[in-house]
Amino acid sequence: MSDAPIPARFYPAGGAAHGHPARLAWQDGTLLVLPEDSPPQRVDIAALQVEARGFNHSQWALQWNDADGNQLLMVDDAHIAPLRDAAPALFAGGHQIRQRTHRRFGAGILFLIALPLLLLAGFFLSIDPLAERVVAHIPSGIERQIGAAVLARTRAEGRMIDSGPAWEAVQIVGKRLARPAESLEFHLVDKPDINAFAAPGGIVVVYAGLIDKSASAEELAGVLAHEIAHVELRHSLKQLVKSAGLRVIVAALLGDYGGLGGWAAQLGELKFSRDAEREADLRGLARLHEAHIDPSGMPRFFETLAKSEAGRMPALFSTHPATTERLDALQKAIAAGNRGPVEPIDVNWSAVRKGLSTSASETAPGRR
Numbered sequence: 001m002s003d004a005p006i007p008a009r010f011y012p013a014g015g016a017a018h019g020h021p022a023r024l025a026w027q028d029g030t031l032l033v034l035p036e037d038s039p040p041q042r043v044d045i046a047a048l049q050v051e052a053r054g055f056n057h058s059q060w061a062l063q064w065n066d067a068d069g070n071q072l073l074m075v076d077d078a079h080i081a082p083l084r085d086a087a088p089a090l091f092a093g094g095h096q097i098r099q100r101t102h103r104r105f106g107a108g109i110l111f112l113i114a115l116p117l118l119l120l121a122g123f124f125l126s127i128d129p130l131a132e133r134v135v136a137h138i139p140s141g142i143e144r145q146i147g148a149a150v151l152a153r154t155r156a157e158g159r160m161i162d163s164g165p166a167w168e169a170v171q172i173v174g175k176r177l178a179r180p181a182e183s184l185e186f187h188l189v190d191k192p193d194i195n196a197f198a199a200p201g202g203i204v205v206v207y208a209g210l211i212d213k214s215a216s217a218e219e220l221a222g223v224l225a226h227e228i229a230h231v232e233l234r235h236s237l238k239q240l241v242k243s244a245g246l247r248v249i250v251a252a253l254l255g256d257y258g259g260l261g262g263w264a265a266q267l268g269e270l271k272f273s274r275d276a277e278r279e280a281d282l283r284g285l286a287r288l289h290e291a292h293i294d295p296s297g298m299p300r301f302f303e304t305l306a307k308s309e310a311g312r313m314p315a316l317f318s319t320h321p322a323t324t325e326r327l328d329a330l331q332k333a334i335a336a337g338n339r340g341p342v343e344p345i346d347v348n349w350s351a352v353r354k355g356l357s358t359s360a361s362e363t364a365p366g367r368r
Contacts, residue, residue: 006079008062010035011141013069013183019141022073026086031062033073041071050090053139060091061139069183072141134241135234140201143237147201154189154205161188165355166211169347173221174204176291176345177228184228194305196223198230200237208356214301217345217352221291222298225284232283235276277326285333292343299330 005023010033012020023034031048033041047064053074060080062073075083084091154160161167167188174186184202192209199205204227206220214220230236272280281298288295306327 004082005034006075006082008033008079009074009141011072011074011144012038013066013071019072019074024073024075024083026083031083043071045087045090048090065181069181070140074139074141132238135238138237144201146237146240147199147203150199151185151187151203151205154187159190161190161208165348165352166208169211169217169220169349169352170206170224172347173217173224173345176293177221177225177287184231186224196227198227198236200231200234200240202231204228204231212353212356213305214349215304216297216349217347218294218297219301219304220297221288221293221345222284222295222301225287225291225293226280226298227284228287229280229283230272230276233276233279235272235280239272239276274326278329281326281330282333285330285337289337289340292341293345294342295334295337299327299334302327302330 005025008022008024009019010022012035020038021036025032025034027042029045031043031045033043035041043064047066049063051061051063053059053061059077060075060083062075064071080091170186170188174184178184182202184204187203187205188211189205189207191207192212193207194209194213195207196210197205204224206224210223211220214223284298285295288298
């Protein structure tokens with residue numbers, strides 16, 4: 001066992017976005033993980049993946065997969081020496097990256113001086129590549145923290161429904177759509193808005209008004225599949241970065257993601273591009289096929305909503321425009337796809353709608 005426990009931050013699969021304090025040590029050729037509020041774990045060295053992260057690679061990410069999913073440990077460079085000395089081969093790749101980073105750091109100062117001007121030019125020409133670059137380097141732990149901030153804001157603005165037929169329906173449909181290795185959370189808000197949105201870190205939020213407006217579990221599945229696709233494609237995170245502005249983008253490129261957290265409250269109101277919506281539609285349809293759920297529920301819900309809300313703008317449409325072009329593309333994709341067998345969703349939908357505390361007559365489109 002190494003001489004003294006090493007401080008770390010533990011991000012368990014499906015756990016809290018802010019992680020938990022933990023202590024680490026090598027013992028008998030394995031990594032001993034001692035979280036403060038959960039049982040100890042032993043991780044074989046062969047299962048570990050090590051990566052240098054953060055600005056100037058000042059942090060180390062230790063990851064492994066087990067039956068619960070992807071597990072993550074973050075260790076500051078100031079504390080990593082005992083682990084690196086005990087398993088030098090494991091850290092060799094990351095150590096070489098850090099050495100190259102340090103050699104280039106001096107030359108990079110000049111680049112950083114010019115970076116704001118370069119970014120400003122890119123901002124007006126095309127911000128998408130910049131957002132893609134930032135998102136590609138955001139650690140999963142930071143992404144979960146942003147998602148947790150969104151969820152906390154949502155809880156503060158409206159009562160969450162954590163039990164009952166409607167909540168159970170959301171969980172049943174969500175579980176049916178989720179893949180085994182995914183860590184997704186589905187939450188229901190007791191608000192009459194016809195709305196749903198996806199947050200970074202695998203969080204999907206559904207409003208009671210949307211449940212009430214859906215005619216079947218398959219229609220709810222269509223909406224959830226679309227939102228899960230936004231999570232999978234990291235659209236919410238990309239849109240958050242694009243909307244945050246030049247200063248936050250520069251900071252994020254340098255490894256400081258704190259500014260993104262301040263924008264988390266705006267996430268539910270950010271609009272996606274047509275390309276992003278089209279991509280999420282097609283990815284969502286593929287997920288419905290994979291789960292053997294009738295995919296026609298997705299366009300059917302949007303069509304019904306567009307007709308019944310004529311002259312008004314439901315909150316869902318303000319961020320997910322249901323254009324004729326988009327609906328036509330959905331119908332064509334469904335017609336051209338290999339549907340395969342379809343299995344009904346085991347949910348009593350009339351009981352779900354009766355169990356809602358928010359009635360459709362109180363619907364207030366556009367209010368969040």
